[in-house]
Amino acid sequence: MTTDASLSPANLLARLRETSPLVQCITNYVAMNFAANTLLAAGASPAMVHAPEESGEFAALAGALTVNIGTLSSEWVDGMKAAAQSANQAQKPWVLDPVAHFATAFRRDTTADLLKLRPTIIRGNASEIIALAGGQSAGQGVDSGDPVELAEDAACSLAQTQNAVVAVTGAVDFVTDGTRSVRIAGGSPLMPKITAMGCSLTALVGAFVAIAPDAPFEATIAALASFAAAGSHAAPNANGPGTFMMHFIDALYALSPETLNTNARIEILS
Ligand SMILES: Nc1ncnc2c1ncn2[C@@H]1O[C@H](COP(=O)(O)OP(=O)(O)O)[C@@H](O)[C@H]1O
Numbered sequence: 534m535t536t537d538a539s540l541s542p543a544n545l546l547a548r549l550r551e552t553s554p555l556v557q558c559i560t561n562y563v564a565m566n567f568a569a570n571t572l573l574a575a576g577a578s579p580a581m582v583h584a585p586e587e588s589g590e591f592a593a594l595a596g597a598l599t600v601n602i603g604t605l606s607s608e609w610v611d612g613m614k615a616a617a618q619s620a621n622q623a624q625k626p627w628v629l630d631p632v633a634h635f636a637t638a639f640r641r642d643t644t645a646d647l648l649k650l651r652p653t654i655i656r657g658n659a660s661e662i663i664a665l666a667g668g669q670s671a672g673q674g675v676d677s678g679d680p681v682e683l684a685e686d687a688a689c690s691l692a693q694t695q696n697a698v699v700a701v702t703g704a705v706d707f708v709t710d711g712t713r714s715v716r717i718a719g720g721s722p723l724m725p726k727i728t729a730m731g732c733s734l735t736a737l738v739g740a741f742v743a744i745a746p747d748a749p750f751e752a753t754i755a756a757l758a759s760f761a762a763a764g765s766h767a768a769p770n771a772n773g774p775g776t777f778m779m780h781f782i783d784a785l786y787a788l789s790p791e792t793l794n795t796n797a798r799i800e801i802l803s
């Protein structure tokens with residue numbers, strides 16, 4: 534991991550709050566509201582813009598783009614491709630969330646096409662990352678059937694073949710750029726009990742990489758560490774998944790760079 538203090542999670546969070554980056558999110562119907570509220574709570578400015586008539590034009594304006602394939606249709610796929618192409622042309626970073634990409638031919642083909650457009654960062658759960666690297670995963674739908682440890686080698690090989698940062702999330706997250714890698718602990722077992730937690734995290738990765746486009750590895754770590762800290766703070770106040778959702782948004786809003794600095798549980802592996 535870098536020793537550049539300006540790229541620490543705390544400094545990146547402070548910069549995010551100062552600059553409130555505009556983040557274009559092409560995400561699924563399930564996630565749209567929670568992802569937008571997540572970005573607002575963290576201090577970024579979300580815009581859910583997916584129509585092919587405007588997604589490319591918008592991607593050139595936004596600080597970063599995130600693409601999530603959770604609820605696909607042909608029209609949305611056109612919007613995703615136009616946006617990713619435009620982000621590349623404008624040299625804006627973009628993040629891919631390959632939700633259940635292994636489940637159907639439509640998802641597999643779309644994901645293969647999107648990978649050709651060279652995402653800066655790929656964020657998925659363990660089953661998604663194992664399958665993306667060509668392995669056999671236990672996943673069936675949008676939820677992971679595998680532990681993160683089983684996906685770490687897959688993440689490293691995917692990062693190298695795709696020349697991208699890869700984040701695998703779960704009980705302890707793993708982030709690699711193919712050379713450097715870290716684990717991030719924290720959060721709460723209630724997090725996978727709330728739909729769109731992962732999709733919203735992908736949106737937040739977009740916000741961090743918008744303010745640090747030359748440091749996608751550090752930006753990804755900052756986003757995951759922020760989620761872990763907010764999840765840890767929210768859990769003691771929650772009675773179950775419903776109240777956790779509410780407390781999680783409040784905890785993300787209240788998270789200070791100082792608290793993130795003290796609470797981040799980042800293990801540098803290489
Ligand atoms: N058992 C767990 N304990 C703590 N945090 C978790 C746990 N499972 C998932 N998370 C957190 O929930 C968020 C979403 O991750 P995940 O559930 O893997 O994504 P997805 O919703 O795409 O399957 C991440 O911040 C991750 O660290």
Ligand SMILES: Cc1ncsc1CCOP(=O)(O)O
Binds near residue numbers: 728732
């Ligand atoms: C339930 C569901 N169905 C299609 S997309 C989606 C949301 C998945 O959200 P996440 O990947 O964050 O759990």
Ligand SMILES: [Mg+2]
Binds near residue numbers: 632658675731732
């Ligand atoms: Mg997911």
